[in-house]
Amino acid sequence: MNAIRIAQPALYEEVAERLRQRIFSHELPPGTWIDEQALAEDYGISRTPLREALKVLASEGLVTLKPRRGCYVTELSGGDIQEIFPIIAMLEGRCAFEATQKATPADVARLQAIQDILEKAAATGNIPAYFEANQNFHLTLWEIAGNRWLLQVIQDLRKVLKLTRYQSLSVDGRLKKSMEEHRELLAAITAKDPDLAEKVMKSHLIAGSEAMAKATSR
Template sequence: MLEKGVSPQRISRTALFEEVAERLRARIFAHDLPPGSWIDEQAITAEYGISRTPLREALKVLASEGLVTLTPGRGCNVTALTEQDLDEIFPILALLEGRCAFEAAARMDAPAQQRVRTLHETLEGHFTAGDIEAFFNTNQLFHLAVQEIAGNRWLTQLIQDVRQKLKLTRFHSLFRDGRLQESLEEHRAIVTALLEANAPAAQAAMENHLLQGRRAMGRMSTR
């Protein structure tokens, strides 16, 4: 019941700047706006048919997410992660996802076991077929499944926040640079530990998987 003197207010639709932020976010993740590139505000406002106000509000949102960098007097650029950034991010992600695997192993029941088996069998099938895109997508689903089985929403939120930053990198291209076989073998170790409900082993295997991913990116950057 409304308090006396308070008039009802209708809930407004999504603010324009939020829609603009979502569109730009998608373009950044697709590398249509690649890391380090300058955001041409005039071109974007003309393309979207908007004024600069919602665009600048959208850029503030993306800056708060670490996806763009605002420099007074110089405009805005898509954030480019350095090698040091990656050296700092991956151990954090390994710790978070390792803990997630630990908790998932402790909660494994028959439906969870079947879910893990099915996803891994699908992953093996994509590897055999040489379908890199499908392998990458199923790999993402596998990691999400482990998070959902763990059932720790705080861990999931932290992991997703960190993984969002990695979309600024060539992480996807790891699967095109000889990493496929290594990744599959690491997944096998994770799956074995999960199905055995061996929490410490699942944690160690997941941490190793993420850290090996970082090493593979390092090898790729030196080519």
């Protein structure tokens, strides 16, 4: 019997993931010009796999390729935010609906554990910790919903929104309000009320978009 070889990830995919994480962490903040020669030298690769990696990131909306000017980390405008958030609110609202229908007591306990982390982060004003726990809360909801089609579209949009990391939470009063919205959402899930969970999730994300619009206009 012939052994089945497991294909190694293509080099450009590894490079794309490294750059993706640098963009998400804002080591490469929005608007940054991508110095292809310097990056190729840093990674010890030719510019061919680097350019393939940048094409992947461009398809995800994380970088923008500008003719005769090069490649830049994408900057989201107020208009972009207003277009993206109603879509993601609709999708994640549906996700909350399905997750509430399917959630077991063990699932609710998982969400409550994350909620406890959110509460502590909010109480101390620790925005990075709150951001990470918030991401984990939403990810757990997606897993509970178990709808791979919803998950795929939401994840694509969420990648772009990571370009605005922390911005909405930096608006005065938003951290406290976000915490209150999470409490309402968890209460709806615990009560097995999918319609309310969907409504709260949509309102939560629209409120986040309004805060983000304020942050980007400052």
